[in-house]
Amino acid sequence: MQEQLLNWYHKNARDLPWRRTRDPYKIWVSEVILQQTQVVTGTAYYERFVERFPTVQDLAQAPLEEVLQAWEGCGYYARARNLHAAAKQIAEDPFPETFEGWLALKGVGPYTAAAVSSIAFGYPKAVVDGNVRRVLARWYAIKEPTELWLQTTADGLLVVQEAGNWNQAVMELGATICTPKAPKCPECPVKTFCKAYQSGKPTDYPAPKVRAEVKEVQAVALIVGDLHTLYIEKRPEKGLLGGLSGPPLEQVQSGETAEVALNRLLGRLAAKEARFLGTIEHTMTHRHFVVQVHQAQADLPRTASTVAMSRLDRKLLGVLQEKQGSLFG
DNA sequence: AACTCGGGGTA
């Protein structure tokens, strides 16, 4: 089976930018960007990131704000903060070459440590990501595989002499053939080894994960000034959209009206003459924001030129753009 | 072991 899959991978591997380099730094960057980010989305971020920060020393010396700016819109911003911190940790040292060495870095968990050490250094450790989980669950017809079973089974199947290629081959199969909803089993190079295929119902494996419900969040945002003299504040590092900047935002607590939240916001900023601009909605994995955007007057400093904002923040500013017709940032 | 943390692709 290993030979079949490796041969298939050799002929069918997608031409992805991080497969054109052996640079551990660039492979590391790609793996962090690809955490919970699909290849189609991550590719553009990868290209821009390694162009702006070509070496780990460039990244280590850059201000955090610039790193977050390169990450704008990509989500899970702790990845950017941790990557920057880890770059500072090792900029003066040689790169780790083992699974354990990579695992010690901030933002590097079992998946990324296995991926970088195997792909860049040939270290014999199996990756377990969403693709591998699905592929193994189908090969063995296991509906609810545990993390321990997955890692043990993956390590047992690893082709030690070709650890990096094997790891990528399993992921490639999961991404292009053994897909979640409509797997292309007839094209699968290893279908004869697959119990889920033999069962005739491959999509029964693995069972879907129970997901938290999407909670609706009401909030009020305040735009002070206009598009050229905007007041933007930086959120605390921890929590939702931590470390990013945006217009002041105040959640409407349960049992209170938007007006109460707006007055709280106006009080905090010593702002007055609020006028309603519009409402935006923004959905994240586990939250659906409904935000009333208001504009007001206050004596506050204007925004620094380099700030990183989330999609939600951009959407809030979009309401003002519709009224003023000019572009910020 | 269960939450939290973004945003978007696909059927």
Place this chain on the structure above:
DNA sequence: TACCCAGAGTT
């Protein structure tokens, strides 16, 4: 709409 994405850190 449901489900998932080349997961990690915290509780």
